[in-house]
Amino acid sequence: MDPHLLRTFVAVARLASFSGAARELGYTQSAVSQHIAALEGDLRAELLTRRPVAPTAAGVRLLEHAGPLLLRLDAARADVLRLAAAPPGRVTLAASPLAVGPRLLAALPATGVTLRVLPPAEVPAAVATGGCDLGLVDGPAAPSDPLRLPDVAPLTVTGAGEEELAVLLPEGHPFAGRAAVRLDDLADARWIDAPGIGLPLTAARASVRYEGTDLLALCALAAAGHGLVLLPRRVAEAAGAGVAVPLSAPRLVHRTELLSPGAPTGAAAALAARLTAGSPV
Amino acid sequence: MDPHLLRTFVAVARLASFSGAARELGYTQSAVSQHIAALEGDLRAELLTRRPVAPTAAGVRLLEHAGPLLLRLDAARADVLRLAAAPPGRVTLAASPLAVGPRLLAALPATGVTLRVLPPAEVPAAVATGGCDLGLVDGPAAPSDPLRLPDVAPLTVTGAGEEELAVLLPEGHPFAGRAAVRLDDLADARWIDAPGIGLPLTAARASVRYEGTDLLALCALAAAGHGLVLLPRRVAEAAGAGVAVPLSAPRLVHRTELLSPGAPTGAAAALAARLTAGSPV
DNA sequence: GATGCTTACGCGATTCGTAAAGATC
DNA sequence: GATCTTTACGAATCGCGTAAGCATC
Numbered sequence: 357m358d359p360h361l362l363r364t365f366v367a368v369a370r371l372a373s374f375s376g377a378a379r380e381l382g383y384t385q386s387a388v389s390q391h392i393a394a395l396e397g398d399l400r401a402e403l404l405t406r407r408p409v410a411p412t413a414a415g416v417r418l419l420e421h422a423g424p425l426l427l428r429l430d431a432a433r434a435d436v437l438r439l440a441a442a443p444p445g446r447v448t449l450a451a452s453p454l455a456v457g458p459r460l461l462a463a464l465p466a467t468g469v470t471l472r473v474l475p476p477a478e479v480p481a482a483v484a485t486g487g488c489d490l491g492l493v494d495g496p497a498a499p500s501d502p503l504r505l506p507d508v509a510p511l512t513v514t515g516a517g518e519e520e521l522a523v524l525l526p527e528g529h530p531f532a533g534r535a536a537v538r539l540d541d542l543a544d545a546r547w548i549d550a551p552g553i554g555l556p557l558t559a560a561r562a563s564v565r566y567e568g569t570d571l572l573a574l575c576a577l578a579a580a581g582h583g584l585v586l587l588p589r590r591v592a593e594a595a596g597a598g599v600a601v602p603l604s605a606p607r608l609v610h611r612t613e614l615l616s617p618g619a620p621t622g623a624a625a626a627l628a629a630r631l632t633a634g635s636p637v
Numbered sequence: 638m639d640p641h642l643l644r645t646f647v648a649v650a651r652l653a654s655f656s657g658a659a660r661e662l663g664y665t666q667s668a669v670s671q672h673i674a675a676l677e678g679d680l681r682a683e684l685l686t687r688r689p690v691a692p693t694a695a696g697v698r699l700l701e702h703a704g705p706l707l708l709r710l711d712a713a714r715a716d717v718l719r720l721a722a723a724p725p726g727r728v729t730l731a732a733s734p735l736a737v738g739p740r741l742l743a744a745l746p747a748t749g750v751t752l753r754v755l756p757p758a759e760v761p762a763a764v765a766t767g768g769c770d771l772g773l774v775d776g777p778a779a780p781s782d783p784l785r786l787p788d789v790a791p792l793t794v795t796g797a798g799e800e801e802l803a804v805l806l807p808e809g810h811p812f813a814g815r816a817a818v819r820l821d822d823l824a825d826a827r828w829i830d831a832p833g834i835g836l837p838l839t840a841a842r843a844s845v846r847y848e849g850t851d852l853l854a855l856c857a858l859a860a861a862g863h864g865l866v867l868l869p870r871r872v873a874e875a876a877g878a879g880v881a882v883p884l885s886a887p888r889l890v891h892r893t894e895l896l897s898p899g900a901p902t903g904a905a906a907a908l909a910a911r912l913t914a915g916s917p918v
Numbered sequence: 919g920a921t922g923c924t925t926a927c928g929c930g931a932t933t934c935g936t937a938a939a940g941a942t943c
Numbered sequence: 944g945a946t947c948t949t950t951a952c953g954a955a956t957c958g959c960g961t962a963a964g965c966a967t968c
Contacts, residue, residue, distance in 0.1 A: 357714050359640070374923060387959055389924060394958095399714070401721035406923060407967060414720050417899060420791045421713030428709065432702030433638050433680070439695050440682035498779060507788055510701045618698060655948060668934055670949060675933095687948065688942060 357398060359429055362422045364391040365403065369419055372409045424508070427481060431509035434486030435617050447623045448488045452476035453553050453569045454588060455492035455612050459517050463630035468623060473569055475552040477506075483615045484509035489624040491615035492516065492631070495554055496586065496608045503613050511615045514632050518609040522589035522600040526581040529599065536604035548583035550574050638679060640710055643703045645672040646684065650700055653690045705789070708762060712790035715767030716898050728904045729769045733757035734834050734850045735869060736773035736893050740798055744911035749904060754850055756833040758787070764896045765790035770905040772896035773797065773912070776835055777867065777889045784894050792896045797913050799890040803870035803881040807862040810880065817885035829864035831855050 367377035368388060378388045395418075396403050403415035411419055448470045451460065456473065464471075474482055476493050483491035491511075495503045502513065523542065525532050531541065550566040553574055564583045566574055571591065578585045579598030588610040592600030620628045648658035649669060659669045676699075677684050684696035692700055729751040732741065737754065745752075755763055757774050764772035772792075776784045783794065804823065806813050812822065831847040834855055845864045847855055852872065859866040860879030869891040873881030901909045 357640070357710060359638070375921090384960055385923070386925085386961080390958075393924085399717045399721065401717060409923090414717050417720055418713065418717050421709070421716065424788075424791070425706075425709050425713060428702065428706050429638060432699065432706060435702065436680045436682060436695050436699050439698055440680065504785070507705075510705070656946090665935055666948070667936080667950085671933075674949085690948095 357395075359426060361391045361395045362418075363426060364388055365395055365415075366419060366422050366426070368392060368404065368409065369411050369415065374409065424506075427485070427508050431481070431484035431486075435484065435509065438486050438617065445623055446470065447490065447627055448472060449490045449492065449627065450474055450479045450482040450488035451492040452479055452494050453571050454591065454610065455494040457517075457519075457588070457590065457612070459612075460492065460631065463627060463633075469627065475569060476554045477551065480505055480508050480511060480615060483511060483617060486617075489616070490620060490628055490631075492612055493615060494588075494610060494612045496521065497611040499607060499609050501611075503611055505613075505615075509617070511617060512619065514614045514616075514628070516612045516614040516632050518611045520589040521586055521603040521608055521610050522592040523603060524575060524578045524585045524587055524592040524595060524598045524600055526579055526598050529581075531601060532599040534601050536602045538605040539603065539608075540605070542584060546583040548574065548577055548585050550585065638676075640707065642672045642676045643699075644707060645669055646676055646696075647700060647703050647707070649673060649685065649690065650692050650696065655690065708766070708789050712762070712765035712767075716765065716790065719767050719898065726904055727751065728771065728908055729753060730771045730773065730908065731755055731760045731763040731769035732773040733760055733775050734852050735872065735891065736775040738798075738800075738869070738871065738893070740893075741773065741912065744908060744914075750908065756850060757835045758832065761786055761789050761792060761896060764792060764898060767898075770897070771901060771909055771912075773893055774896060775869075775891060775893045777802065778892040780888060780890050782892075784892055786894075786896075790898070792898060793900065795895045795897075795909070795913050797893045797895040799892045801870040802867055802884040802889055802891050803873040804884060805856060805859045805866045805868055805873040805876060805879045805881055807860055807879055810862075812882060813880040815882050817883045819886040820884065820889075821886070823865060827864045829855065829858055829866050831866065 364377060364381060364383070367380055368374055371377050371380065374388045374392070375385045378385045381388070392404060399414070399418070401414040402412050403418060404411055446468050450472045452475065453473055456471075472482070472488060476495060479491040479493045482488045493503065493505065497503050499518065502515070505513070523537055531537050546564070548564045548566055552567055552569045553571065564577065566577060574585060575587075575592075575595035576597065577583065579595065585592075586603070587595075587600075589600060589602055592598075614628060614631050616624065616628060619625070645658060645662060645664070648661055649655055652658050652661065655669045655673070656666045659666045662669070673685060680695070680699070682695040683693050684699060685692055727749050731753045733756065734754055737752075753763070753769060757776060760772040760774045763769045774784065774786065778784050780799065783796070786794070804818055812818050827845070829845045829847055833848055833850045834852065845858065847858060855866060856868075856873075856876035856878060858864065860876065866873075867884070868881075870881060870883055873879075895909060895912050897905065897909060900906070
């Protein structure tokens, strides 16, 4: 179960080709073949069918493990390397789209910060594997409850604010005039699934899927009646189109959390302090 | 970052000795020294101080990563190996103490099951690394919310019941006559921290710490006035000593969940079905 | 017959153990 | 001087590439 073998295995499975994986990894076909043979011998199970190349049941199972495993390995490596490297003057901050709010804008110093907007699911990995010094993720949560984040690595999590939630409805929607809505009332509604932006509460019933991290585009879709979106009230009201109706039940808030690998140092620590100043948790 | 090197590193750090780790792992001192040197060279950082042998800051950081990493690796290995092995007639079920309730007792078939009671924190690892075919964990949660489990491996989680919670008070406690208590009312009370049994809600304020998985002993401690314990109401009332007072706020329940690596098969599947029959989630 | 995976074989690199040297208490 | 880590060196092994073999489309 050498990580190299595992990496080769996932490449072969993804590309459905030994020779393709060899090209990608800079090996020869032969080496790739030997890698897979070594894995199969070690685990005493056939992991791939050849011709066509596809994972077997055991292979699928191994793939489920391999991804997080390799991610953690990279994270560990990057984390220790970063610790050894000199603390940079320039700070890189990863943030999910909905985490970019007034608090962040106020906390940013004049210079020396790079802001990288990513889908929320990728922020923890970006911080863990070292591309970024700090991360801001957001998501729905019960008041003062922490978010449920994938634990790719032992990250330090700090609360960085909670906001009211609202549903963005198209003009003329039956509920558009209401002062508040319950999620139950919208049980049969069509939702937009936007994994790049967040709040995957209702992915199962989603009819439209939006891939990307542009809030404006998502709001436009919602305002045009292609489906509903759950957003921080502040964002929904600033959308410029559609009607924002606050959510009254269940009692959920839009929560933002700051991620850092270990305790931040230097310029990152200063930014982290400003981001979490006066935080509810 | 070969896992072998990592394993050696954690052994050296744990034993604070190169030669000790060598003995434990079946290497020579020399090999261990070379392992550490290889790691340090790879990560370009000193990981251990020698004489005395202790992890440096970078070493501590690496240790935080190494544990979960090696656990996941073992889990992946065990999982695929188990898939390849013939499905055993005998099923091993890991369960935390509070998960052993009437539901489990009713679901057990007459023969062919081994029940292993472990601290809740160890159940996921036991299932993942293959010692057990199924696992039952418990913990406090908001109604119909899933438990927060460490994700050592991609396990299948299924709800297996929710129960009311109660606080076990000693006789004569000021609140002993009440019909219900709020957790806030007990904010200043002394609690017993029992990581082997669960519900680590208030570890920070705990005065007594109980290590072990015997419920009777814990209830005896609580009834004798050494501190309060939060338990499923059923357990608290059956304790035989002390007074059980249901919890009214916050709205928490005692939730039990079934863990299995992938979809269970054979005898394990039958047991899993009986354990989750009529489950609320 | 073309494409693509497997197997045979040789070379270079890795890794371990033995043994001697060095460091610290 | 005793204990413990590091370094030097040789032997076995491992891992990759070249090249030939084999199966499938």
